[in-house]
Amino acid sequence: MMKFFKRKKKKTDIFQEELVQSPGRTALKNFLRRKLSIIGLVIFITIVIFVFVFAALTPTDHTHLDSTQMNVRPGLNMLSLPGNLRNNARDISFGSRFGVGVDRNGGLHMWGDLHDGLRHGHGWRRSRTLPPDTNIVFNGMGPLRMVSAGLDHIVAVEESGRVTAWGIGTHLETLDVPERLNGRNIIDIRAGSWVSMALCDQGDLILWGNDTNFWSPHRYPNRNFAGQVTAFDMGTVSAIVLTYDGRVYAPVRGGGQVAATGEDGENIPGEVPGHVQGRAVDVAMTDGVYAALLYDGTVVTWTIAPNPIRRDAYSILAPDHPIQGRVVQIEGGRWHFSALLDDGSVYSWGYNHLGQANSPDGTSGNIEIFVGYFKNAAVDADGEVTTWGHRGYLMGSDENGRDLFRRVIHGGRTTFSIGFIAVIVATFLGVTLGGIAGYFGKWPDMIIMRIAEVMESIPFLPLVMVMSVIIPARFPEITETGRISMIMILLGFLLWPGFARQTRAQILSMREQEFVVAARAMGVRNSSIIFKHLMPNVLSVVLVLITLSLANSLLIESTLSFLGFGVLPPTPTWGNMLNSARDSVTIVNHWWRWLFPAIFLGLSTISISTMGDGLRDALDPRLNGRG
Amino acid sequence: MSEKIINSAAQGNTSTLIELRDLHTYFQTRRGLVKAVNGVSYSIESGKTLGVVGESGSGKSVSAMSILKLLDSNGYIADGEIYLRGEDISKLNHRQMRKIRGNAISVIFQEPMTSLNPVFTVERQLREPFMIHQNMSKRQANREVVRILSDVKIPNPERVAKQYPFQLSGGMRQRVMIAMALACKPDILIADEPTTALDVTIQAQMLKLMNELKAEKGTSILFITHDLGVVNQMADDVVVMYCGEVVEMAESAMIFQGDRYSHPYTDGLMHSIPRLDTPAGVRLEAIPGAVPHPLDLPVGCNFAPRCKHRTEKCEQEHPALMEVAPGHKVRCFYADKSGRKQG
Numbered sequence: 018m019m020k021f022f023k024r025k026k027k028k029t030d031i032f033q034e035e036l037v038q039s040p041g042r043t044a045l046k047n048f049l050r051r052k053l054s055i056i057g058l059v060i061f062i063t064i065v066i067f068v069f070v071f072a073a074l075t076p077t078d079h080t081h082l083d084s085t086q087m088n089v090r091p092g093l094n095m096l097s098l099p100g101n102l103r104n105n106a107r108d109i110s111f112g113s114r115f116g117v118g119v120d121r122n123g124g125l126h127m128w129g130d131l132h133d134g135l136r137h138g139h140g141w142r143r144s145r146t147l148p149p150d151t152n153i154v155f156n157g158m159g160p161l162r163m164v165s166a167g168l169d170h171i172v173a174v175e176e177s178g179r180v181t182a183w184g185i186g187t188h189l190e191t192l193d194v195p196e197r198l199n200g201r202n203i204i205d206i207r208a209g210s211w212v213s214m215a216l217c218d219q220g221d222l223i224l225w226g227n228d229t230n231f232w233s234p235h236r237y238p239n240r241n242f243a244g245q246v247t248a249f250d251m252g253t254v255s256a257i258v259l260t261y262d263g264r265v266y267a268p269v270r271g272g273g274q275v276a277a278t279g280e281d282g283e284n285i286p287g288e289v290p291g292h293v294q295g296r297a298v299d300v301a302m303t304d305g306v307y308a309a310l311l312y313d314g315t316v317v318t319w320t321i322a323p324n325p326i327r328r329d330a331y332s333i334l335a336p337d338h339p340i341q342g343r344v345v346q347i348e349g350g351r352w353h354f355s356a357l358l359d360d361g362s363v364y365s366w367g368y369n370h371l372g373q374a375n376s377p378d379g380t381s382g383n384i385e386i387f388v389g390y391f392k393n394a395a396v397d398a399d400g401e402v403t404t405w406g407h408r409g410y411l412m413g414s415d416e417n418g419r420d421l422f423r424r425v426i427h428g429g430r431t432t433f434s435i436g437f438i439a440v441i442v443a444t445f446l447g448v449t450l451g452g453i454a455g456y457f458g459k460w461p462d463m464i465i466m467r468i469a470e471v472m473e474s475i476p477f478l479p480l481v482m483v484m485s486v487i488i489p490a491r492f493p494e495i496t497e498t499g500r501i502s503m504i505m506i507l508l509g510f511l512l513w514p515g516f517a518r519q520t521r522a523q524i525l526s527m528r529e530q531e532f533v534v535a536a537r538a539m540g541v542r543n544s545s546i547i548f549k550h551l552m553p554n555v556l557s558v559v560l561v562l563i564t565l566s567l568a569n570s571l572l573i574e575s576t577l578s579f580l581g582f583g584v585l586p587p588t589p590t591w592g593n594m595l596n597s598a599r600d601s602v603t604i605v606n607h608w609w610r611w612l613f614p615a616i617f618l619g620l621s622t623i624s625i626s627t628m629g630d631g632l633r634d635a636l637d638p639r640l641n642g643r644g
Numbered sequence: 645m646s647e648k649i650i651n652s653a654a655q656g657n658t659s660t661l662i663e664l665r666d667l668h669t670y671f672q673t674r675r676g677l678v679k680a681v682n683g684v685s686y687s688i689e690s691g692k693t694l695g696v697v698g699e700s701g702s703g704k705s706v707s708a709m710s711i712l713k714l715l716d717s718n719g720y721i722a723d724g725e726i727y728l729r730g731e732d733i734s735k736l737n738h739r740q741m742r743k744i745r746g747n748a749i750s751v752i753f754q755e756p757m758t759s760l761n762p763v764f765t766v767e768r769q770l771r772e773p774f775m776i777h778q779n780m781s782k783r784q785a786n787r788e789v790v791r792i793l794s795d796v797k798i799p800n801p802e803r804v805a806k807q808y809p810f811q812l813s814g815g816m817r818q819r820v821m822i823a824m825a826l827a828c829k830p831d832i833l834i835a836d837e838p839t840t841a842l843d844v845t846i847q848a849q850m851l852k853l854m855n856e857l858k859a860e861k862g863t864s865i866l867f868i869t870h871d872l873g874v875v876n877q878m879a880d881d882v883v884v885m886y887c888g889e890v891v892e893m894a895e896s897a898m899i900f901q902g903d904r905y906s907h908p909y910t911d912g913l914m915h916s917i918p919r920l921d922t923p924a925g926v927r928l929e930a931i932p933g934a935v936p937h938p939l940d941l942p943v944g945c946n947f948a949p950r951c952k953h954r955t956e957k958c959e960q961e962h963p964a965l966m967e968v969a970p971g972h973k974v975r976c977f978y979a980d981k982s983g984r985k986q987g
Contacts, residue, residue, distance in 0.1 A: 458717055531759040537714055538753075539746035539773050539824065543738070553763040 044557070047635035054631020057624040064621050068429035077423045079587035081370070085113040085168055085210070085253070085351065085390065086418030088607045089410050090130040095392055096404040102126040105400045111350075111389030112166030112208070121400055123160025123176055129409070132185050135171060166389060167191070167208030168253070172215075174203050182213060191226035198223060207251040214256060220246045222258065231255075236268040250301045250349055257302045259309075263295040267307045269321060293317050301349035301388075303367065306333045308354055314343030316356060336366035348388035350406070355393050357386045363395050363403075371407035371420070413609035416597060417587075425613050428589035432618070435505050435584070436570040440563055442509025443570075447516020448559055452547045454517065455524030466521065469514035477511060477573075478580075485582040497588050504583055508570050519562055523555040557636035564629030568622040575618055591618040660730075661864050662711065662749075662832055663687035667724035667734075669703075669710045678938045680706040680719070682888035688832065688881075693858065693865040695879030695896065697872060697913065701935050703888035704868050708834045710734075711866075712749055713741050729831075747777045750825040754837040756817035760809035766793070766820055767805040773827040788827070796823040796853060815846040819853070826857060833858075834866045839874060851877060872913055876900050884910050887936065887946040890965060894972035905968040905979045908951045945976070953984040 048054060095116060098109070102118045109118040115129030127135065158181060164173040170184025170191050180203065182192045191213050201217040212226035221244060224231060232240055236255065245260040258266040267289050289307070299310035308318045318334045333352055341364075346357040353367025353374045361383045365376035373391035380403050383395035391407035412421040454465040488503065489495055495503075524547070527533065536546050577583030578592025579599075586593050591614040598604065598611035669681035681703040688694045698704040709715055711726055711733075726734040733744060750773075753759040761769055770792065771785035780788065786805070793801035796819040809817055818838065825833055835854065839847040851874065858865055867878050875882055875896070882899050884892040884907060892899070892907040899910060912931035922928075933950040942948055948958040957977055965975045978984045 531753045531755050532761045534714055535751070535753055535759045535821070535824070536761070536772075537745065538712060538751040540742040540744070540776055541746075541772060542742065550761055550764075554761070556763075 044635045048631055051631040051634065054628050054635075057627030057631065060620060060624040061628055064429065064617065064624070065433060068426055068433060071426045072430040075423055075426065077420075077427055078370075079419070079424075079427065079589060081417070081419050083351075083418030086414050087416055088603075088610070089114045089414040089418075091410060091413040091421075091609045092130060093409040093411060095129045095407060095409040096394075097128050097408075098394070098402055098404065099126045099128060103402050106394075106396050106402045107400070108161075108163045109387040109394045109396070109402065110164055110166040110171075110208070111387065111392035111394070112171065113168045113390050115166060116389075116392065117164050117166045117171050117173075119161045119164045119173070123162070125158070125161055125164065125173065127171075132169070135169070135184055163203070163206060165206050165208040165213075167213065168210035170208055170213070172206055172208045172213050174206055174215075178202065180206070180215065182208070190228075193225070195223065195225045205249070207249070209251045209256075210253045212251075214249065214251055216246055216249055220244045220261065222246045222249060236270045237266060238269060240266060242266055248299055252302045252304050252349070255302070257300045257307050257309075259297055259300045263297050263312070265289045265293050265297050265300055265307075265309050267300075267302070267319075267321070290317055290319050299347050301347040301354060303333055303349040303352050303354060306349075306354075306367075308347055308349060310344055310347045310356075314345065314359065316340065316344055316347055316354075318354070332369075333367040336364070340364055346386055348386055348393075350388045350393070351390045353388075353391070355386055355388045357383055357395065361397070363393070363405075365393060365405070373406040375405055377403060377405050412613045413607070415594070415610055416603075416607075421594075421609060421613060424589040424594060425591070425617055428591045428594050428614065429617055429621075431501065431584055431588060431590045432571055432574055432592070433621075435501060435508065435574045435590075436567050438505040439508030439512060439570045439574075440567050442506060443512035443516055443566060444559065444563055446509065447513035447518075448520050448552070448555070450513070451517035451520030452524055452552065452555070455521035456528055456543070456547045456551065458525075458528075462521070465517065469517050472510065473514045478576075481507065481577060481582050482580075497585065501584055501588070504574065504577065508573060511573070512566050512570060515566065516559065516562055519558050520555050523558055524551050527551050527554050561629055561633040561636065564625055564632055568625040568629065571618065571622050571625070591615075659689055660687045661690040661728070662866075663727040664707065664711070665725045665727065667707060667710060667726065668722040669706050669715065669719060670722045671716065671719045673718065676939045679941075680888055680938065681710060683724070684885070684888070684890050685724075686883045686890060686893060688864050688866055690831070690864055691858075691862045692880040693867055693878050695867045695869065695875035695882045696885060697869060697875055697882060698885035699870060699935055701887075701938065702885040704885045705836055706888075707885070708836060708866055708868055711834065712745055712751065714745075714751070743777075746773045746830070747828045748830055749832045749834060750828065750830040752818075752821050752825045752833065752835045752838040754840050756814055756821050756841060759821055760817055762809055765806055765808055766812070770805070770820065770824050770827065773824065777828045792823045792827055793820070795826070795857070796820075798823070814842055815849065818842060818846070818850055822850070822853065822857075826861070826863070829861060830863060832864045832866060834868070836868045837870070838867075839871070840869070847874070854878070872900075872917055884913070887938070887941060889946065889975065890973070891947065891975045892973065893965075894969075898969070898972050904981060905972060905974055906981060907947075907974045907976050907979065908953050908984070909947050912950075953978055 095114065098116065098118060102120050105120045107119045107121045109116065115127060115131050115135060118126045120126065159175045159177050159179070162174045162176045164171065170182055172180060172182045174180050178200065180194045180198050182194050184192060191208070191211060198215060198217070203215050203217055205216040207214050209226070212224055212228050212231060215223045217223060222242070234240070242258050242260045245262070246258055247261050248259040250257050255268045260266070269288055293309045293311065296311045297309040298312050301308045306318055306320045308316055310316055320334060333354065340356060340358070342358040342360060342362070344356045345359050348355050350367070350373055353365055353369065355363060355365040355376065357363055361381040363376050363380055363383060363386055365374040367374050369375065371391045373393065376393070380395060382397040383403065384398050385396050387394045387396070393404065393406045395403045410420050410422060412425060415421050415424060450465045454462040484507065528551070533546060533550065536550050541550070574583055574590065575592030575595070578590045579596045581596060583592055584590045586597065594614040595611055598607065603610055664687065665685050667681055667684045668679065671678040671680055684703065684707050686694065696704040696708065706715070706719070710721055713721070721734050724734065725732045728744065728748060736744070767786055767789050770789040771782065774780045774785035774788050775782070789805050790801045793804055798804050798816065798819050804812065804816065812820065839850050842850060854865065855878065857863065865878070867875065869875055879896045882894060882896050883890055886909050892910050899906070909931070912929070915929040916931065918928055931950055936942060936946065936949065942959070944957070944959040944961050945951070945954070945963050948954045951958065963975050963977050965973045966979065967973050968979045
């Protein structure tokens with residue numbers, strides 16, 4: 018495209034130019050002379066291609082819901098470990114939207130989407146404001162030994178043995194470290210969502226936070242591991258525990274879920290599989306799926322929930338490719354597992370919607386892995402860190418924890434599809450009917466144009482509001498696709514009078530010209546005269562109208578969806594994305610949720626309009642100044 | 645239907661190609677019924693040229709367009725018949741008419757500037773009759789286009805075929821129009837003031853071209869014009885029309901050679917032509933007044949208000965078309981020049 022800008026205009030005198038150029042080429046040349054229109058065209062085509070190609074490449078489940086990923090800020094920094102942690106790591110932990118690590122000098126590092134509470138510490142006096150990726154030292158905090166990140170809080174153990182917790186403070190109980198921990202030698206510590214848990218010497222598991230019913234006998238019927246715990250893992254609402262004698266304790270029922278029945282009615286055993294007991298050396302859990310590493314280096318997985326959040330939980334239960342080698346460590350993310358093999362390589366499996374199971378090939382020499390939510394890290398003997406998994410959301414995430422970038426792309430596809438089809442319907446109807454009205458005149462003209470006027474005089478928004486109530490009520494079985502098709506047709510019906518009027522006016526002025534009579538005198542059929550002889554003359558007007566109507570229909574669709582009468586969530590469109598972001602809290606705090614759909618919508622409509630304006634100027638011979 | 649056409653054609657007079665019998669073409673307007681053609685009869689012999697002469701609004705174009713039924717949407721043939729080779733085509737429907745249009749009868753229009761579709765190349769428009777009436781493929785038709793373009797003496801026809809109408813001069817466009825009209829070797833060419841919009845030199849070229857084509861292909865021409873000079877040059881027979889009626893018809897020679905009989909209107913037209921032998925200083929005679937409004941025609945002779953020979957009888961009675969000499973009909977009570985009152 019740049020060629021057109023750069024190419025020097027060939028010197029031709031007026032007559033030569035007139036002789037060599039067809040009208041189409043003249044129009045094209047005129048259009049290409051308008052830089053603003055070219056920019057509009059390029060932007061529009063780029064957006065369309067981008068939206069359709071990306072949407073086709075990323076099949077996305079719009080019903081996806083993840084409460085831990087709500088309103089994450091835009092950024093791809095969740096795996097961006099600070100430089101002096103990356104090659105000198107002692108402990109790393111990934112929270113829902115941030116990471117925390119301790120280097121071998123006991124220094125604390127934080128990165129990712131950090132709220133003030135995480136950055137400065139709840140209850141800690143702000144000593145100095147530091148950028149999030151530098152070594153943060155809170156007032157009075159000594160060198161650290163280990164650290165763990167949860168949903169929205171962090172717990173850390175100092176080398177002196179003191180335990181500290183800080184965070185956003187939505188679950189303040191987790192930040193009150195119990196006095197029971199004072200003076201205990203802490204072996205492992207985990208921050209959960211609204212509980213935290215520490216494993217102390219002598220096999221004691223200490224739980225604090227909002228711990229009501231955590232160990233409920235309903236879910237842990239034979240709980241008998243006090244003083245025997247050697248390892249544990251924690252999910253959002255439950256934990257899996259391993260004792261000295263290799264016994265595994267896992268919940269037999271899900272937190273909120275009661276029935277333990279598979280989708281196809283088959284019973285999924287809630288109990289820990291028998292052959293695991295007494296042979297396990299490590300345990301891990303995802304949200305709903307449990308895993309035990311046996312002494313022979315094999316991994317056993319099981320689930321208690323019939324539908325552990327993800328429909329394709331079976332990918333968490335069994336890796337696509339069997340693990341090649343002996344597993345020495347297993348860790349669970351939110352919906353995936355990662356395993357460290359005895360040759361120091363790593364392997365991940367499970368649900369992969371954020372790339373969390375894309376374990377790197379050919380790594381070796383790792384001695385420990387750290388997994389949390391959708392993020393993984395492996396550390397080798399030198400403290401060198403390898404990371405994989407979810408890097409963050411380019412455009413942030415929405416109120417249901419869905420990737421906003423994907424929603425913008427898929428929303429754009431919906432919006433554009435509706436716009437395109439509506440304009441096609443409108444063009445087809447309008448041009449055909451307008452052509453007939455203009456060419457035949459008399460009663461066909463009368464009837465068609467009166468219908469057009471009636472159509473135009475119907476107040477649009479009330480009509481659509483009424484329709485969007487009546488149609489789902491009349492046809493309760495209507496699908497979202499059916500609804501979208503309905504909107505397409507409705508928009509098309511709404512826009513056709515404009516096309517009909519323009520076409521009719523053009524044809525009316527053209528019909529009296531002698532070439533039409535000449536064509537009739539030659540024995541050309543009426544339909545052929547309208548569509549073959551007259552339409553090319555109308556084409557320029559219709560072309561301009563198409564572009565402008567496209568912009569219009571994008572806006573109408575967005576308006577409808579914004580008002581809640583168009584496409585309904587979860588199917589995204591730019592309109593209903595804006596609708597979901599219209600409360601003041603979102604506008605102030607989660608700017609990315611309205612900014613990106615608005616930018617895309619605005620850019621698209623402005624670029625189409627600019628393009629249409631340029632096209633109109635290029636095609637209108639009266640405006641053809643020789644510049 | 646086509647069989648019917650052949651059968652009825654057999655009954656007709658073979659030398660008469662087309663015949664209008666008592667044709668009435670009316671236009672329904674908001675202000676009333678306009679009788680644009682009111683009982684017109686004329687015929688064209690095959691291979692001959694009929695010149696139809698008259699002022700604007702005399703019905704000369706309408707009578708010709710009635711043949712093809714190319715009337716405005718408010719116009720219709722109220723009465724009368726049109727025979728093409730003895731077969732009545734005035735009652736045919738649109739589909740049947742389409743087979744005749746451009747095939748048996750074709751038209752050259754007055755305005756070469758607007759008679760070609762501005763967005764099509766010459767080739768694209770010219771191949772249409774071939775593809776419609778002779779079922780040619782696009783490639784065959786394109787070859788034919790180049791051939792007919794060279795027939796109408798267009799230099800470099802291959803190049804012109806690829807050009808758009810606006811790239812051509814007026815004369816070239818009119819040649820293209822003629823080429824289009826002649827594409828399917830029609831029996832009759834209706835030339836509706838084909839030279840009016842052209843300058844005189846081009847006019848002469850066009851007329852020459854049409855005469856040559858007529859001689860070559862034996863096409864009959866219905867030549868509509870208000871230019872008596874052109875009629876003299878082109879026509880074998882002449883019909884003079886006034887207010888939707890034929891006022892005089894005869895062989896060309898009878899009209900132009902100052903015959904004993906004539907219609908005062910024809911006389912007026914003759915005298916309004918500047919002549920080389922008119923002495924200097926003599927004013928050119930013009931017919932006084934204007935054509936009466938079609939909704940407000942005089943009671944008697946239509947021409948009476950403008951006629952310098954009119955009598956009381958002219959203002960009260962409508963004259964009939966009378967054969968004053970063999971092959972010479974005049975609609976006047978005083979067709980004999982000697983019997984006229986001098987105004």
